[in-house]
Amino acid sequence: MERVFASLVQGLLRWGVRVTVFAHPESFNDRLTDSPTHRLTDSPTHRLTDSPTHRLTDSPTERLLVQVPTYAPVGRLHPQAAEMRHTQVAARFISDVGTFDIIHDHTRLGAVDFAALDVPAVTTAHYDPTRDPMRWAREVAAGHPYVALSNAQMRSAPDVNWTGVIPNGIDQSFYRPGEDRFGYLVHIAALGPRKGTDLAIRIARAAGRQLVVIGSADRADPEGFAREVEPLLGDEHVTWLDEQSGDAKLPWLQGAAALLHPIRWDEPFGLVYVEALACGVPVLTLNRGAAPELVQHGVTGVVADQWTDLIDAARDPHRWSPQACRASVSHLTDDAMVEAYLNLYEQLIDRGTRPKPIPRQRRASLPISP
Structure with a gap:
């Protein structure tokens, strides 16, 4: 905000x-x-x-x-x-x-x-x-x-x-595709069950992918973070970077194979979706809140009904065109807002x-x- x-x-x-x-x-x-x-x-x-x-x-x-x-x-x-x-x-x-x-x-x-x-x-x-x-x-x-x-x-x-x-x-001259994309998935959020951080870790583990987690404990649910998320952050396939500034976060987002965001609540918008798509990075999420308005299922990522449905997509996230991802949010600029x-x-x-x-x-x- x-x-x-x-x-x-x-x-x-x-x-x-x-x-x-x-x-x-x-x-x-x-x-x-x-x-x-x-x-x-x-x-x-x-x-x-x-x-x-x-x-x-x-x-x-x-x-x-x-x-x-x-x-x-x-x-x-x-x-x-x-x-x-x-x-x-x-x-x-x-x-x-x-x-x-x-x-x-x-x-x-x-x-x-x-x-x-x-x-x-x-x-x-x-x-x-x-x-x-x-x-x-x-x-x-x-x-x-x-x-x-x-x-x-x-x-x-x-x-x-x-x-x-x-x-x-968003400022789309700042959020733009990077030169290289790597094989890891990225999860950027206020970490907790509401944002599906624990599900993102389980999905990445099942898909055999490395997961970069960026964020700090969800202030709205610190108990949920301590109970459901914190024990999983030590997994060998997880890299936890804590909260990052926009400049520090951008390279990690640009280099990701996909943004993994299996939310459990009806999020009113989801700015991180727009930031990822503007960087040419597809989004893997659940059918909650505004997610279907921002992610075109099968074109710029996956909008699934069950978190287990995201495992196959996480195994092969390079199938979606970076150009299509960026074009899908080209109208969501700060000037238009x-x-x-x-x-x-x-x-x-x-x-x-x-x-x-x-x-x-x-x-x-x-x-x-x-």
């Missing part, structure tokens, strides 16, 4: 949009900014556009990085509580400044705070909208608009106020779209008898 967010900010700046980013200072890196960050209290007001027609591209490029504290005075906040503090600080700043045209939220709980503001807001559903805590936010901020990452995600929650589907895009969001912003601004707050409950004028 962080890579997608950085690409979106950079793309908006290229289009000449004024962008204010609310994040913890440690979130910023050289890819997002080369200028010093500004303190919250020192930040001037910024608008996406001063044009009455709300043409975002008429705005001169300008960026503001607002450092949002995500710590508590005493003790340490739970991650969800930290996110609530983050969105509260952002909402208060937006309300005080009063000159923003639109809010683009990428959190699970931000809709609760942004629903009360007189500014159009939209949330990209990077998480499962049917599960807590995102489900709580949808119940409180009824009618808040969301962007889906795939048709599968939109179908999974038909009661959500979806504005449409905008897939995540940015342009789609720009069009959505303009639609929401022109309509003055706001969340529909839940009506206040009447207070009794007399004490209620026991």
